[in-house]
């Protein structure tokens with residue numbers, strides 16, 4: 001149970017990756033300022049988190065089951081929090097989806113929206129009324145660079161994050177009137193199971209419904225470039241957790257928080273040309289015309305991107 005003075009933080013999707021690291025970093029805060037309620041849909045997956053939390057487990061970190069796709073699970077979880085008092089809600093749970101649109105069923109697409117969009121909306125709807133009554137709170141949403149810029153073959157995942165960005169951009173204004181802050185965290189590539197799971201799955205799949213050229217562009221052009229980008233520009237879950245902690249601890253938390261400043265120029269492209277041509281043509285050329293050049297650039301970047309060159313928009317350090 002939280003001590004008086006401790007902020008209660010509820011985090012979704014803590015079985016692995018970014019959510020796990022945010023839970024651990026906040027629970028191990030040197031001044032014990034947080035009581036972390038780390039949630040996951042299957043508590044059988046708790047071991048990695050419990051091990052990483054060490055002594056903090058049972059003190060500044062407790063566990064609750066939560067599936068963001070279930071109204072009942074969300075309601076039960078929040079009801080299990082003392083007085084339903086949550087100071088900081090971190091919406092981290094998310095799923096990816098990669099591949100040619102022709103080979104993805106509408107059902108699979110809906111599952112992505114159910115988690116990445118409606119899962120967040122469901123959580124906010126459950127927690128926000130209590131925050132409004134108290135006239136305080138901070139809601140964090142784990143978005144992505146792909147919430148700001150579309151990326152080829154990530155059409156549905158990108159759409160789910162765009163939807164989230166639009167929802168939050170609208171809601172943030174109303175919430176400010178209730179002294180509730182809303183912040184988006186927008187990582188580029190991060191080395192987690194998310195990426196590993198997706199890359200392993202896609203390499204094996206056949207993609208029925210997509211023509212041979214599209215499958216070739218996806219497997220032989222997009223995937224190798226994507227792996228290059230992850231290797232050259234990828235951050236760690238710890239980087240993202242430290243950025244998130246900074247946002248929480250800021251006196252005036254920003255609404256948008258890109259975690260990797262290597263992506264700032266990419267995101268800027270779309271705002272530099274209102275016709276949209278600049279970003280669409282640039283991505284087309286990067287993928288289809290300058291593939292080998294991009295591979296060399298990424299290899300050089302990989303060598304160069306030591307911490308001194310990574311002055312991020314919100315530095316994790």
Ligand SMILES: NC(=O)c1ccc[n+]([C@@H]2O[C@H](COP(=O)([O-])OP(=O)(O)OC[C@H]3O[C@@H](n4cnc5c(N)ncnc54)[C@H](OP(=O)(O)O)[C@@H]3O)[C@@H](O)[C@H]2O)c1
Nearest residue numbers: 013015016017018067068092093094144187189190192194
């Ligand atoms: N990795 C990247 O490159 C990257 C980049 C930008 C943004 N992000 C975002 O970062 C967030 C965390 O992803 P990650 O990279 O840490 O991936 P991850 O290691 O796969 O973690 C995703 C977490 O979400 C949980 N989850 C999935 N569906 C859920 C549901 N219905 N209810 C509750 N939890 C659910 C997973 O739980 P299970 O173990 O039960 O599946 C897992 O704990 C996601 O929102 C993702 O979109 C990731």
